[in-house]
Amino acid sequence: MTHVPSDAEFDPATATIAIVTYNRSGLLTRLLGSIAAMDPKPGHVVVIDNASTDDTTDVVESYRDRLGDTELVYRRMETNTGGSGGFSEGMRVAYELGSQWIWLMDDDVEVIDDGLAKMGKWAPRFKSIQGRRYDYDGSEFYWQYRIAEKMGIPIPFAPASFDSSGYKPMNSGCFEGMFIHRDIVKQIGLPDPRFFIYWDDQTYGWLASRKTQSVIVDEFVLRRTREIKQWDMGIRHMNASSNAYRYYIMRNRAIIKRYYQSLGVYRRVPFALGTALTFGKELIRLVFVERTVRGTSNLFRGLRDGRKIAKDSAWKPMPPLD
Template structure:
């Protein structure tokens, strides 16, 4: 299944309306962070039409926090508590599906450990007439400007760490990746590439989703600060770039999910096995460095090997299929009439 050609003229985005936006939040046992995020949404100007909250079966007081903000927030709040923890991938799968079925023209995805800048929706909206996939910038926990690796190597399927971090007079750079911590995407792109793949659980899911989107439209990161991280993460400061601490779960899925990426690349006819294998080796080496330099240990390496082992089962699964595009039925007026 090869990607559809780019067609920037297919959908009219010139009449951007903030009320046609649905913010999709995925949360899990971090009610204090969710509380802060929802408080920041409360003072947004302009504000979105809907806030969709996907709760990955939290055991804390997330439900009570949502109930409080459902009364306080101007946007309509849609709350779904899932029966099990489906990871970030499963959460965004359900959240984007819900926002799409509501008829939202624009879907803005984010985790629970950020807060929105009050005028952020207006900042993104001014780019909506030109682009259908927009990534804003964010401040890190300490207030510094976070650098996100917005370009990936098509053949290696890994981020390019030396992609330029500055912006020229245009105020944007083209990207071929994605980050669910702030991806702002038009419903037409969702229709054409399908929903986020829940099989990732965590990691590589948003990179792939952005890559798929970039195959059919021009995707950009814009020089607009729209989010601020609210959770401190241990990291090694390398100047513009950082090495963040990880976990055993992340290490496992980082390697296992390379197999899902490989299946997608194969389905789209762009798999170069030797290059992709090199990308996997480089990913493994990077995680070893992360362990040694940031976490000061080599314990956890076994999870990388377990991920590779279980990924092999996915690689050889001949019944495996990528996520399919959505039906072409137009729901674009539902949100206005909801």
């Protein structure tokens, strides 16, 4: 006899995994393979392809029959919209499919076999949930789940350990594993594609935390499959970056500022301090992770272009859905 979940239980078929990929078909193959091996599986898998020029389309099509009853939805963007644009589109497609739960992830992770079951057991209690992730080398990845709201930056010394409750309150978000209910998406709208990359998931998670109790749970559900150059600082790591990231890290501070202003939480001095600390952190990243001082011009260019966003009288935050 088939067991029908009650209102208080989690039904895996109501969940959608939304993936953003760009020219990394080898990594995408590993992720789709891990989803095919999951038990239980989600009702849908949505793949947003940011105009890849490799064999991504063929890889996706090859998995249509391997996912069992899970429906695979493929959307190829006309241009590269960045991670922000991809996640915004992935959220939109999943929402329009009627998904109750949307699980976002990049293409450089794979899902633990029972990952959806682990997330689902928290679904009756919370509507914005972040699971944990193993790093490429198998170590426990530390994600900065709390932000100093007035400064708009992560708190690097937020406690890493969990108590007996198995969860910790968070006021941030990470699109590499964000598990969010459609009710919250409806209230805060889609992720903002104007970020292109960086700060988009932190801002979206912060917006979610203003509507519901957001939590990170002590459940390992993902594993990174791409090695990234790092500076190992013990439990925390600092990853290598790129000139594009450096530019958007600084430019997008202006978008966060506009969201803060729209919600009446912007405070000029602490936010400026947060921007200065961000600038300093990127200089440290250049010197200690990438062993260079080249790239600072991208930080200044980002600050310059951010001023244009700050002065744009037509700028509006993303609207609620429906």
